[in-house]
Amino acid sequence: MLKTPEITRRIHDNLSIVLSFAFGQPAIIKFIEQEFKGEWKYLNKCVHELSERRADRALLEMATQLRVLDDAEDLNDYYKQERASPLGHVAQADGTTTELHFRDMTNKLMHASGYEWRLGGDEPKIIVHSNRTRPLAIGRNQYQSINGSRWRTNVLGSSCLCPLAASRRLGLPK
Numbered sequence: 001m002l003k004t005p006e007i008t009r010r011i012h013d014n015l016s017i018v019l020s021f022a023f024g025q026p027a028i029i030k031f032i033e034q035e036f037k038g039e040w041k042y043l044n045k046c047v048h049e050l051s052e053r054r055a056d057r058a059l060l061e062m063a064t065q066l067r068v069l070d071d072a073e074d075l076n077d078y079y080k081q082e083r084a085s086p087l088g089h090v091a092q093a094d095g096t097t098t099e100l101h102f103r104d105m106t107n108k109l110m111h112a113s114g115y116e117w118r119l120g121g122d123e124p125k126i127i128v129h130s131n132r133t134r135p136l137a138i139g140r141n142q143y144q145s146i147n148g149s150r151w152r153t154n155v156l157g158s159s160c161l162c163p164l165a166a167s168r169r170l171g172l173p174k
Contacts, residue, residue: 004073007065014061015058018058021051021055022119022124026119060110063109067110070103087105090108091152109156111130
């Protein structure tokens with residue numbers, strides 16, 4: 001098993017990829033549209049498909065690594081004690097919205113059926129989709145999907161990930 005400093009380095013590497021994609025993609029697209037006229041098949045594939053696929057993979061890897069680190073270092077308890085701000089919000093299967101906190105964030109990212117990037121503006125958003133989207137009433141005010149999920153989507157602000165890397169619990173060793 002990897003030691004905490006190595007897991008932390010990998011989390012930072014993946015966060016760098018996620019943030020670079022989220023904040024840099026609109027600028028790259030604008031540049032391409034201004035400078036390259038006509039059909040640029042492989043350039044477009046690189047800019048649109050490959051970079052998003054890499055960002056998706058980095059997001060999933062980061063969630064997995066955060067879970068491993070949480071299991072080793074009790075990060076979830078630390079964030080609860082620090083009263084950390086929510087990292088986003090979750091659209092539940094019953095139509096309500098709840099706050100998204102650390103451990104739930106890692107679970108949602110790991111079990112998602114896909115990610116949708118809403119880029120541009122001051123804060124890019126990552127929409128995380130559940131692969132279990134058909135709600136089923138199981139009792140008074142209780143819902144779950146046919147496949148067992150109680151949530152449909154969650155919205156994660158890209159900038160909400162930054163404090164995770166800046167946390168003294170995730171600081172790189174000297």
